[in-house]
Structures are given as C-alpha cells and as structure tokens.
Amino acid sequence: xxxxxxxxxxxxxxxxxxxxxxxxxxxxxxxxxxxxxxxxxxxxxxxxxxxxxxxxxxxxxxxxxxxxxxxxxxxxxxxxxxxxxxxxxxxxxxxxxxxxxxxxxxxxxxxxxxxxxxxxxxxxxxxxxxxxxxxxxxxxxxxxxxxxxxxxxxxxxxxxxxxxxxxxxxxxxxxxxxxxxxxxxxxxxxxxxxxxxxxxxxxxxxxxxxxxxxxxxxxxxxxxxxxxxxxxxxxxxxxxxxxxxxxxxxxxxxxxxxxxxxxxxxxxxxxxxxxxxxxxxxxxxxxxxxxxxxxx
Numbered sequence: 001x002x003x004x005x006x007x008x009x010x011x012x013x014x015x016x017x018x019x020x021x022x023x024x025x026x027x028x029x030x031x032x033x034x035x036x037x038x039x040x041x042x043x044x045x046x047x048x049x050x051x052x053x054x055x056x057x058x059x060x061x062x063x064x065x066x067x068x069x070x071x072x073x074x075x076x077x078x079x080x081x082x083x084x085x086x087x088x089x090x091x092x093x094x095x096x097x098x099x100x101x102x103x104x105x106x107x108x109x110x111x112x113x114x115x116x117x118x119x120x121x122x123x124x125x126x127x128x129x130x131x132x133x134x135x136x137x138x139x140x141x142x143x144x145x146x147x148x149x150x151x152x153x154x155x156x157x158x159x160x161x162x163x164x165x166x167x168x169x170x171x172x173x174x175x176x177x178x179x180x181x182x183x184x185x186x187x188x189x190x191x192x193x194x195x196x197x198x199x200x201x202x203x204x205x206x207x208x209x210x211x212x213x214x215x216x217x218x219x220x221x222x223x224x225x226x227x228x229x230x231x232x233x234x235x236x237x238x239x240x241x242x243x244x245x246x247x248x249x250x251x252x253x254x255x256x257x258x259x260x261x262x263x264x265x266x267x268x269x270x271x272x273x274x275x276x277x278x279x280x281x282x283x284x285x286x287x288x289x290x291x292x293x294x295x296x
Contacts, residue, residue: 012032019161024046105253110170124146128142143165182265189272238284248268
C-alpha cells in the first residue's frame with residue numbers, strides 16, 4: 001500500500017529518534033527503518049508510525065525520505081544498495097526527494113546526487129547542529145544545500161525539526177556542517193587548554209568561565225559546555241568525540257581537495273584523532289578536557 005503523505009526516515013539513533021518525534025508532534029505521518037530492530041521498538045505503539053520492513057518498501061511508501069546515518073559510505077549503501085541488500089533505489093518512485101541529514105562528506109554528496117537523478121529522483125543535504133538537546137526540542141540549526149525548488153518542497157518538513165539556513169548548491173550544507181564543527185572543536189580545545197593552564201597558575205575555573213563569557217574569548221564551549229561538563233568532569237553531553245573527530249577530518253579533507261593549506265585545521269584534526277584514540281570510541285567530545293589534563 002502506498003501512503004503518499006508519509007515521510008520516510010532511515011536511522012533511528014540518538015539524533016534520529018527525537019527528530020522523528022518532532023515530525024510526529026508537527027502532525028506528520030512517518031515510516032521508519034533502521035538496521036537495528038531495537039531502535040524502532042519504542043515507536044511500535046505510535047498510531048502515526050509505520051515500521052517499514054525494508055528500505056525498498058519504505059521508498060515505495062514515501063515520496064520524501066530522510067536519512068540520518070553515520071557517514072557518506074553508509075548513506076550511499078542505504079540509497080543505492082548492495083547486491084545482497086536492496087537500498088532505497090530499488091523502490092524510489094519518480095519525483096521522490098531524499099534529504100540527507102547525516103554528517104556526510106560534501107564531494108560524496110554531489111556524486112550521490114548525480115546517481116539519484118539517474119533514478120529520476122532528487123537529493124538535498126540538510127545536516128544539523130545542536131546535538132541531542134536541540135533535536136528533542138526541535139530547535140536544530142539545519143544547513144540546507146540543493147536546488148531551490150527541492151528545498152522549498154522540504155522546508156515545511158524540516159521546519160518541524162529546527163531552523164533552515166540555505167547554504168547554496170548540493171553539498172554545501174555538508175561542507176558548512178564540517179566547517180562549523182571545526183570552528184566549534186577549535187574553541188573546545190582552546191578552552192580546555194586555557195582552563196588547565198589557568199588552574200595550574202591558581203585561577204578558579206568557574207571564575208575563568210565567567211570572565212571568558214564576559215570577554216572576547218566567549219565561544220560555544222565557554223557558554224554551553226565549560227561549567228556544565230568541563231569543570232565538574234561530567235563528560236556526558238551526548239555527542240561523541242569520535243564523531244567530532246570525523247567531522248573535523250572531513251573539513252580537513254575538503255581543504256586538501258581544494259588545494260588549501262589550513263595549518264590550524266590540520267592541527268585540530270590531528271589533536272582530536274589522538275584524543276579519540278587515547279580515550280576510546282565511546283568517549284564524549286567534552287572528555288577532551290581529560291585528554292588535555294593528561295598531557296605533559
């Protein structure tokens with residue numbers, strides 16, 4: 001049975017699940033799919049939810065499909081499929097729109113867009129910033145790249161999850177997301193190092209945070225993370241260090257693809273990779289504070 005009003009959603013993880021709930025609150029009907037059956041279990045009793053048994057079934061049901069997945073490689077497997085596992089492409093109807101809200105690599109997104117067009121469908125990229133907290137409240141910053149008419153079509157759906165910021169052509173949203181996370185990561189590393197140096201000199205960390213937030217050193221980390229996570233060593237913000245390292249690595253790769261030397265970007269990318277390796281795959285990104293303090 002085809003439900004033309006259903007929105008498809010693939011990837012019901014830490015971010016995807018609250019984003020789906022935002023769509024439900026806005027009155028949308030949603031068909032969901034995840035490689036993990038456990039991820040879809042909490043939605044079984046929702047009257048406006050359909051749990052699609054396969055990607056191709058979801059694509060047949062839905063004219064608009066959102067992907068919220070770990071990286072470009074997974075997005076491509078989900079959309080194009082593999083010999084042993086048909087993807088969305090096996091069921092996409094002419095005129096379907098795929099919205100990739102994952103943290104994907106911009107050049108990969110451009111290439112995938114061309115493949116999707118050969119299936120008589122369209123792709124836009126719409127990655128987000130704001131973490132799980134803003135996913136829950138529907139106040140994410142959504143960076144959207146693609147054709148204007150495709151973004152116009154997606155806008156009422158995306159508005160249920162946050163605020164749209166049009167960034168340009170296909171792939172520009174993913175480029176902006178990677179660069180945003182680089183700037184955010186640079187502020188995180190700088191704040192952690194400043195707190196360590198200040199504490200070693202005898203400064204009170206909370207007093208430092210107050211001064212930074214009243215001065216030109218103010219940034220996202222000083223405003224939203226330092227007092228809550230860094231100073232008390234409560235490293236549980238909900239966004240992993242491995243994902244931050246991945247995003248900054250994509251920004252570094254983009255600069256390299258463009259032939260641009262970006263020394264600080266290269267340093268921050270290497271620093272986060274080293275911290276992630278040292279702290280392990282489950283570490284929260286705010287645990288960079290512990291890594292900084294462990295350096296001699």
